[in-house]
Amino acid sequence: MLRAAGVPGADAELVADSLVRADLWGHQSHGVLRLGWYVNRLRSGVMSARTSPETVVDAGAVAVLDGHDGVGQVLAAHAAREAVERAGQHGIGAVAVRNSNHFGTAAYFTRMAPPRGCLGFLATNASPAMAPWGGREKAVGSNPWSMAAPLGSGKQMVMDISNTAVARGKIYLARNRGEPIPPDWAMTAAGEPTTDPAEAIAGVIAPMAAHKGYAISVMMDVLSGVLTGSGFGAAVTGPYQSEHRGGCGHFYLALDIAAFLPLPEFTARMDKLVGELKSNPPAPGTAEIFYPGEIEDRAEALARAEGLRLPAQTLADLRRLAAELDVPYTLEGDECA
């Protein structure tokens, strides 16, 4: 479908893989649910199907790329490769991306660093979703950020969070599933609590951890929007509409672990840390303690073995989109949903 919308083959594969991986990890809010939105943005022209990043700054450990409104996933993957390569030369590499678009799930890109001996960090800004602490109108994005570090035996520890009390995509998913949301996720546009996902989408999401989440989210915009020379604050628009260019910025940092200490020593230390966490006595009601990223790996293994169950609304949307794009729809197991 992405190819039918004009995205070159390798880029289309990357975007598709990133969406399916999010579904496999159990983050359906960031999965194929989003394909229609991306296609709409390609068709309206606010996102360019052909992504050609321009290197604006090329200065040793640092690079700045202008994405010229290309596909967010393609630009984020480019930044990851570029940062890892610069880290290999300088011990650390930072790549700032301006004028990009929503890239899906940040962990997809930070997970590219550990197989190359690096610790990966990625922050992005996003369209306003929260009020500043004490305010009542949308002005601060969820501004997700992620870190990934290698463990022994090819595994990774991965953190990927949005600074809102909940990722906006989870509210869309609740709407698609016809389910209510918890009362502390969001306020209505009038500033009242709500359990109605539609009212929450029109309203304001709360920050995680109150004023702390507000401060973290603003700082992630400083890194990914202000410093990169991209849009920031109210100038960023999300993938949920197809009228305005994204203006999104990303900041990717790669640390070459071997520049700090031998990589096998690092992974042995990571495995020790994981062992400490997992051997903690579980609280009543908890079967097992997980290190960051472990739940996603488990979910992926299970989904690869048993298949993936998508909401009926998501499948219906995909089917309709395929028809619109005149692409044969051959999703196996569709009848399961």
Place this chain on the structure above:
Amino acid sequence: MLRAAGVPGADAELVADSLVRADLWGHQSHGVLRLGWYVNRLRSGVMSARTSPETVVDAGAVAVLDGHDGVGQVLAAHAAREAVERAGQHGIGAVAVRNSNHFGTAAYFTRMAPPRGCLGFLATNASPAMAPWGGREKAVGSNPWSMAAPLGSGKQMVMDISNTAVARGKIYLARNRGEPIPPDWAMTAAGEPTTDPAEAIAGVIAPMAAHKGYAISVMMDVLSGVLTGSGFGAAVTGPYQSEHRGGCGHFYLALDIAAFLPLPEFTARMDKLVGELKSNPPAPGTAEIFYPGEIEDRAEALARAEGLRLPAQTLADLRRLAAELDVPYTLEGDECA
């Protein structure tokens, strides 16, 4: 008092200034309240009064320092200077510190970067304070982290947070003030909620934002403990005892803003972001919306104009400590408390 405990003059001034600044910012939990703990650690010998960092790795944009159990503040300031200098040469500089000690308030050190045209980031690990998500025994530190970026006219935007629902120092302060704590700050050692600060100190503090704070805190330990070659997880001990070496690690990152875009353009963009945040319509009960770090600057200006009010217990502790060290106690306005 620090000089009387063997700390060289300039280092003693740095530590004293960092503690008083925390009090001025309104963070009394990280202020002179802590002096006695540091002195106890110097007297027992688990912290060295003379701090002589050894450069273990010196590789362009990256350095690793071994603090050899020296004073945390002195090592963090050293890392800040070193990272800013390397950023000036390479666009970005990362300094990892191993075998250090508690350094007080992280913002004291990130605030050193913006006057030199840099964005500063600092993370540290700390002694276990929280259970891993789903667990019930202390295994994860509060692992504070801070970022500071320049605004126009010499001001800064500053974030400084601990990943616990509350900084442990605030529980000590409540104990010193004889006040109860909110029920969602901590659990007792048996896993029960409590409003008694003494029970909370013996128990387990909750992470901010539930599983998100857990993941962030573990990742800050990966940066500041695992990657630096320092202690991590259970191997880190806090300043509240004087029997064990700290084992603390720090990770300082400086980004030279001019390597990404012209500094005046950056500060103009920051001022625009601040303007957007501050002009948000306030929610009922809010008089003014603050950008991160603004409250601390306001508090400092007020305290410098009107003086600082410290709890009676903190003043009594300082008086006793001065007598023990045979240092004249001449704190002006002590009678105000």
